[in-house]
Amino acid sequence: MLLVATVLAVVMLRYGFGMGFIWLQDFAAYAFAVFLALSVPVCLAQGGHVRVDVVSERMPPGYLRWADLFALIVFLVPVFGLAIWAYWPDLRYSWAIREASVETGGLPGLFIIKTALPVSALLVIVQGIAAVLDGGDEGKPSA
Known part of the structure; x- marks a missing residue:
């Protein structure tokens, strides 16, 4: 919502009132970058990733665990x-x-925003390991 509100404000200020604020545009870009980078490990944790495996439906349940382990490594x-x-x-x-x-x-602190990329990559690795150790049940609600 924060990103949508910021972009809406930028558009309204620029085209409605003929004024713009560089810092507001930077904020929108920074917010988008961080939200996008940090959404990847969350997507993996919730099982929202795309599984490109056409044979998994016909294989025994243990196959999926081994396929996930192979993909992780x-x-x-x-x-x-x-x-x-x-x-x-x-x-x-x-x-x-x-x-x-x-x-x-523009806004200071771009170096902090750039940190989101390796943090996201590290979180994806950790989430992948956790999913394999958990038995490949990522994203499935527990009963």
Whole structure:
């Protein structure tokens, strides 16, 4: 709701009143980036990810656990681990210079927003491990 209200305010101010605030546009962009990055581990936790497995419906229940373990080891951990590793130097530099908006009058603290990406990647890895240890029942309500 916060993001929608901010974007609505930006549009109304710009096109309705002919005025704009760079800091408000930055806030909308920062909020979108953080919400998007942090929604990935939540989606995985709730079982909202897409399972591309056409044979799982015909396989015994134990198959799904082994398929999830295989996907965790071969795909999830390496891909998201690589994302953290590759992004780390840029993030360190951003924190070192206390990176802010490139726009004059924009918001400070871009370095904090950039931290959401590796945090999200780490949370996805942790959630993937938790889902496999839990038996592959992620997203299913408990009775």
